[in-house]
Amino acid sequence: MKTNINIVYNGQTEEAFNFYRSIFGGDFIAVSRMSDIPNAPAMPEEQANKILYMSLPIGEDIIAGMDCPASAPPVVQGNNFMINISTASVEENTRLFNKLAEGGEIKMPLAHQFWGAFFGMLTDKFGITWMLSYVNQEQS
Template identity: 80%
Template sequence: MKANITILYNGQTEEAFNFYRSIFGGDFGRLSRMSEIPDAPPMPEDQANKILFMDLPIGDNLLMGMDCPASMPPVNVGNNFMVTIDTASEEENTRLYNKLGEGGEIKIQLGHQFWGAFFGMVTDKFGITWMLSYVNQEQS
């Protein structure tokens, strides 16, 4: 199991990550834009170019970021992060998702996602948002 941090921005993800890369070095692992969402409804160009997901390896960890979609209220600096847990199996992912969701709020239902992960997102009863992800490395 591995824990990483995901930071949510109000449209500054790419700028922030270029800044972090200038400090920590390295290359971006993945970079996806909102326009790459399968079957997404038409969206203005400024929204289509927003970051859906990007990551920057820092040592053995990942700093991950994304822009807040226009359909959601803007994020507030200070509570604009999520803890991401990469699990070793779908079973472990399901167990953690269910336990963390007890008394909390489901944000994204646990299931197989278009990017290849078995993924779900919950906010626990203490207000911390968790993204739980399993990717079968043998199939990816």
């Protein structure tokens, strides 16, 4: 199991991650824009160019970021992060997701996603947002 931090920005993800890369070095692992979502509804160019997902390795760990979608209220600095758990199997992902969801709120039910992960997102009963993801490395 691997744990990483995801940070949500109000449109500054790309700028922030270029800043972090200038400090820590390395290359981005992934950069996806809102326009990369399959069958996405038409959106203004400014929204289409916002970051859906961006990640940068720092040593053995990864920080990931995204821009807050236009449909969501702006994030507040200080509570704009999520904990991302990469699990070893669909079963482990499901077990942890279901336990963390007890008394909390499911934001995105567990499902196979277009980027190849079995993924779900929830906020636990203490207000912490978790993203759980399983990617079969043999198939990716």
